[in-house]
Amino acid sequence: MSRIHHPPPEAFELTRMLHALSDPVRLEVVRSLARNGEQTCAALDGDRPKSTMSHHFRVLRDSGLVETRGERTAHLNRLRREEVEARFPGLLDAVLRPES
Amino acid sequence: MSRIHHPPPEAFELTRMLHALSDPVRLEVVRSLARNGEQTCAALDGDRPKSTMSHHFRVLRDSGLVETRGERTAHLNRLRREEVEARFPGLLDAVLRPES
DNA sequence: TCGCTTGTTCGAATAATCTCGAACAAGCAC
DNA sequence: GTGCTTGTTCGAGATTATTCGAACAAGCGA
Numbered sequence: 001m002s003r004i005h006h007p008p009p010e011a012f013e014l015t016r017m018l019h020a021l022s023d024p025v026r027l028e029v030v031r032s033l034a035r036n037g038e039q040t041c042a043a044l045d046g047d048r049p050k051s052t053m054s055h056h057f058r059v060l061r062d063s064g065l066v067e068t069r070g071e072r073t074a075h076l077n078r079l080r081r082e083e084v085e086a087r088f089p090g091l092l093d094a095v096l097r098p099e100s
Numbered sequence: 101m102s103r104i105h106h107p108p109p110e111a112f113e114l115t116r117m118l119h120a121l122s123d124p125v126r127l128e129v130v131r132s133l134a135r136n137g138e139q140t141c142a143a144l145d146g147d148r149p150k151s152t153m154s155h156h157f158r159v160l161r162d163s164g165l166v167e168t169r170g171e172r173t174a175h176l177n178r179l180r181r182e183e184v185e186a187r188f189p190g191l192l193d194a195v196l197r198p199e200s
Numbered sequence: 201t202c203g204c205t206t207g208t209t210c211g212a213a214t215a216a217t218c219t220c221g222a223a224c225a226a227g228c229a230c
Numbered sequence: 231g232t233g234c235t236t237g238t239t240c241g242a243g244a245t246t247a248t249t250c251g252a253a254c255a256a257g258c259g260a
Contacts, residue, residue, distance in 0.1 A: 004208090014127070014195070014200045015121075015122050015123065015124050015127060016122075018118050018119075018121045018122035018127075018195070019118075019119070019122035021115075021118045022115050022116075022118035022119035022122050023115065023247090023248090024115050027114070027115060027118075040206075040207095041206075041207065042205090042206065042207085048249090048250090049249075049250050049251075050206080050207060050208085050250095051207090051208080051209080051210090051249080051250055051251075051252090052248080052249055052250060053207085054207060054208055054209080055247090055248075055249080055250095056248095057207090057208095058208090059247095068207095070207090072206090072257065072258080073205065073206050073207085073256070073257040073258065074205080074206055074207085074257095075206075075207065075208095087200075088194055088197070088200050089194065089197065090190045090193055090194035091191075091194040091195070093190055093194075094188055094189065094190035094191040094193075094194050095114070095118070095191070097188070097189065097190075100114045100187075100188050104238090123217090123218085125218095140236075140237095141236075141237065142235090142236065142237085148219085148220090149219075149220050149221075150220095150236080150237060150238085151219080151220055151221075151222090151237090151238080151239080151240090152218075152219055152220060153237085154237060154238055154239080155217090155218075155219080155220095156218090157237090157238095158238090159217095168237095170226095170237090172227065172228080172236090173226070173227040173228065173235065173236050173237085174227095174235080174236055174237085175236070175237065175238095
């Protein structure tokens with residue numbers, strides 16, 4: 001929690017979001033969130049250190065792709081599908097195709 | 101000329117292409133090519149040094165977004181629209197929207 | 201309270217990217 | 231040939247990303 005800030009859709013920047021999506025680890029996280037809905041950070045690390053994942057989640061949050069809800073001790077992450085779709089229509093669909 | 105290689109669509113990698121698109125200069129180049137068709141490198145530099153633009157064009161080529169045709173002394177660049185669309189449907193449309 | 205769990209933050213090392221001047225290659229005109 | 235133009239390549243510097251251990255904060259249960 002604390003200084004976790006989520007930008008409003010008007011503040012989304014395309015290049016920032018594309019950069020966030022251009023990392024294999026983060027892209028896999030986004031796909032898992034799209035497939036399985038809300039998940040904790042722990043469920044999404046691929047045996048990677050927590051500090052590494054925390055960094056990736058921060059990049060995803062700053063871009064607007066992910067919202068982290070600090071419920072209880074475990075944080076829940078969700079994909080901001082509607083907001084991203086409204087701001088950059090078609091982008092998520094293109095990136096989430098299984099064969100991509 | 102020389103070692104300019106253009107990957108076939110099967111070799112396109114999504115993360116690589118997203119990274120190529122995540123730079124403001126390169127995104128502007130891609131948009132200009134989409135809007136105006138084939139253009140030389142000189143027509144696309146924004147008063148940036150040639151070596152800088154050459155670097156960006158190489159990133160764009162390696163990702164599969166741009167094809168450079170070495171006709172005469174001036175090289176012509178074109179957006180590989182159909183190939184990108186076939187490999188990652190919807191991606192270019194999403195990125196080329198004017199309001200993005 | 202103590203211990204356990206989940207994530208964040210800090211700091212540092214490593215790696216990758218971006219930028220740009222200088223030198224080079226190739227085509228064209230004269 | 232010389233000169234001019236267009237781009238590439240090389241090299242270096244500066245900036246930014248990525249990775250990860252260590253320390254920290256906060257919630258929950260015994």
